[in-house]
Amino acid sequence: MEAQTSTEVAAARIREAILSGELLPGERLHQDRLADMLGISRTPLRAALTTLSQTGLVSYASNRGFYVREFSISEVSGAFAIRAELEAMACRLAATQITGKDSEYLLQLAAEGDRLLQPGALLPENLPAYRQMNVSFHTTIMTLSGNPWITTLVENLQNVPIASDRVIVWRDYDVIKRSHDDHHRIARALSNRQAERAASIMREHITFAHEHLQAQLALNPQDFLRVPVAEKPMKIRSGSLKNRRKTS
Amino acid sequence: MEAQTSTEVAAARIREAILSGELLPGERLHQDRLADMLGISRTPLRAALTTLSQTGLVSYASNRGFYVREFSISEVSGAFAIRAELEAMACRLAATQITGKDSEYLLQLAAEGDRLLQPGALLPENLPAYRQMNVSFHTTIMTLSGNPWITTLVENLQNVPIASDRVIVWRDYDVIKRSHDDHHRIARALSNRQAERAASIMREHITFAHEHLQAQLALNPQDFLRVPVAEKPMKIRSGSLKNRRKTS
DNA sequence: CAAATTCAAAATGTATCCAAAAATTGATTT
DNA sequence: AAATCAATTTTTGGATACATTTTGAATTTG
Numbered sequence: 201m202e203a204q205t206s207t208e209v210a211a212a213r214i215r216e217a218i219l220s221g222e223l224l225p226g227e228r229l230h231q232d233r234l235a236d237m238l239g240i241s242r243t244p245l246r247a248a249l250t251t252l253s254q255t256g257l258v259s260y261a262s263n264r265g266f267y268v269r270e271f272s273i274s275e276v277s278g279a280f281a282i283r284a285e286l287e288a289m290a291c292r293l294a295a296t297q298i299t300g301k302d303s304e305y306l307l308q309l310a311a312e313g314d315r316l317l318q319p320g321a322l323l324p325e326n327l328p329a330y331r332q333m334n335v336s337f338h339t340t341i342m343t344l345s346g347n348p349w350i351t352t353l354v355e356n357l358q359n360v361p362i363a364s365d366r367v368i369v370w371r372d373y374d375v376i377k378r379s380h381d382d383h384h385r386i387a388r389a390l391s392n393r394q395a396e397r398a399a400s401i402m403r404e405h406i407t408f409a410h411e412h413l414q415a416q417l418a419l420n421p422q423d424f425l426r427v428p429v430a431e432k433p434m435k436i437r438s439g440s441l442k443n444r445r446k447t448s
Numbered sequence: 449m450e451a452q453t454s455t456e457v458a459a460a461r462i463r464e465a466i467l468s469g470e471l472l473p474g475e476r477l478h479q480d481r482l483a484d485m486l487g488i489s490r491t492p493l494r495a496a497l498t499t500l501s502q503t504g505l506v507s508y509a510s511n512r513g514f515y516v517r518e519f520s521i522s523e524v525s526g527a528f529a530i531r532a533e534l535e536a537m538a539c540r541l542a543a544t545q546i547t548g549k550d551s552e553y554l555l556q557l558a559a560e561g562d563r564l565l566q567p568g569a570l571l572p573e574n575l576p577a578y579r580q581m582n583v584s585f586h587t588t589i590m591t592l593s594g595n596p597w598i599t600t601l602v603e604n605l606q607n608v609p610i611a612s613d614r615v616i617v618w619r620d621y622d623v624i625k626r627s628h629d630d631h632h633r634i635a636r637a638l639s640n641r642q643a644e645r646a647a648s649i650m651r652e653h654i655t656f657a658h659e660h661l662q663a664q665l666a667l668n669p670q671d672f673l674r675v676p677v678a679e680k681p682m683k684i685r686s687g688s689l690k691n692r693r694k695t696s
Numbered sequence: 697c698a699a700a701t702t703c704a705a706a707a708t709g710t711a712t713c714c715a716a717a718a719a720t721t722g723a724t725t726t
Numbered sequence: 727a728a729a730t731c732a733a734t735t736t737t738t739g740g741a742t743a744c745a746t747t748t749t750g751a752a753t754t755t756g
Contacts, residue, residue: 205510205709231738241711243491246739250495254502256600262453263717263738278595282534289533347526352504353601453739479708489741494709511708511747701754708747719736726729 206240211248213238218257218268219361229258229266256359271360279360280410286350287338287406288399291386294344295395302344303391309337310387313380321373337383341390341402362413375412379405454488459496461486466505466516467609477506477514504607519608527608528658534598535586535654536647539634542592543643550592551639557585558635561628569621585631589638589650610661623660627653 214234217223235245249266252258259269294302312333316326342351382405389398462482465471483493497514500506507517542550560581564574590599630653637646 207709208510232736242738243710243712247494247498247709250498251502254499262456265718265738274594275596278597281595282537282597282601285533285537286530289530346522347529348523349526349530349605353530353604356601356604357597455739480706490708491740491742495739513708697756699754699756702752704749704751706747706749708745710743710745712741712743714741715739717736717738719734721734722732724729724731726727 205244207244207247207251210238210240210245211251214248214252215257218252219359223268225268225270225361227268229268231265256356271362276360276362277410277414279357280406283354283357284403284406284410286354287342288403290342290345290347290350291390291398291402292395293346294341295390295393295398297346298344298390298393302340303387306337306340306387306390309333309340310380310384313337313383317373317377317380322376341386344390362417372412372416379409453492455492455495455499458486458488458493459499462496462500463505466500467607471516473516473518473609475516477516479513504604519610524608524610525658525662527605528654531602531605532651532654532658534602535590536651538590538593538595538598539638539646539650540643541594542589543638543641543646545594546592546638546641550588551635554585554588554635554638557581557588558628558632561585561631565621565625565628570624589634592638610665620660620664627657 214223214229223229229249231242231245231249235242238245249258249260253260253266257269259267261267313330316322316330316333319326322330338354339351342354382401386398386401386405389401462471462477471477477497479490479493479497483490486493497506497508501508501514505517507515509515561578564570564578564581567574570578586602587599590602630649634646634649634653637649
């Protein structure tokens, strides 16, 4: 088990709390209270908040403290647009230098997706696995691009709550099926070193995901208020992050 | 004059020290020493280092401290490649929504460049002004794109020491002249809403800058060991950041 | 003699305390 | 009654003290 400093734990915990909607956009992050809730002192808490403020999840004003950052619709859209461009670029680069082993891995991920979609629907119990497969597929390609900045920058963009590829609208089977078919085509195009083709499919893949998400957001906003992301609960003490006060 | 917290001052000071080469890549950043050098305690210093580690200038390992981050050649190249792509994208987006006033400003910046290059060379005393004009030109276009992420992400890439657009190889007049001619063409293309044309020129503009910089780096590496960036010296106490020890 | 081990010194991580700034409250004035 | 201002409270920023981890050199052991 690797050693984790309480700053890192706090940062991860707060990050999850924000992405999951436990802490709402615009909400003030009182240092005393938060530190108390997490059971740590203000020093590591402030370090964690400083980290998060640089990654963009938290905003900060000197002498006024930290807030959960608010994202405008245009920022969310913008994040998708850049992701589409960067991941298309990743495809272009990856296609020129992909090895047989790499293609095999991508095709394997696609096959795993097939398996998870076999029932003719994305079952709730298969959602985490599918999500994991999806993340792996995208990050693998970005890694294969050979340009580490793509991974880094896209990671930044994932911090925009709704634009995260951890969000999957899993109710609409047809859309998922088609999206997964994109994965197959991308994997094949990369295997065949069809750079521009892979890039095009990827661009459309992400652009459509954006469009679809926006449509869903307009229809069922409540589904996105609390995005289910908690893979590993990462519990520090017991109880929720909110509604805890000093006991002394 | 706006209030600045000592954390912010320290971050700015260390940032400059790294970009200017005063602190060398890979160098260990001892907290006690650095704090002492800057005349502050470790608390704000650590906050500053945390900030810098998130922006990518400083690397960090838990319980092992902070280091000046080392960049591989491939990372520097990668940063340029992404910049080329993102700024080309900015051109594409800006072209569709540019106003007369915006074009006028870009053309004005180009005209200022003409004025600075009038002598038939980029004189050392004109270098800061030219650099400023160059930065303004690029950031203006990114702002006009309407996608704030472009500016944010490119700013991240600027933290890669050599890939910063504050670096201008000002000795080679022909190259600068041609590069500045690109600016004119980009400004005109944007004014005429020629999106793809503007994007193409911008991509080549940055790609060539990279190529030229690499060639220069191979020829005269010493020119890049200490990149002259200090516009505002930002002196905290007197003396250099290095070679100071506790006096007690 | 080399590798492993131990233990002290040094450096990092965290808690607590103090100072400075901002927010709030209440009184006062218009 | 609304606005203004001063005093109080709250909250943030920074310094110091303490705890934990790492490091490195001396010592031991095979």
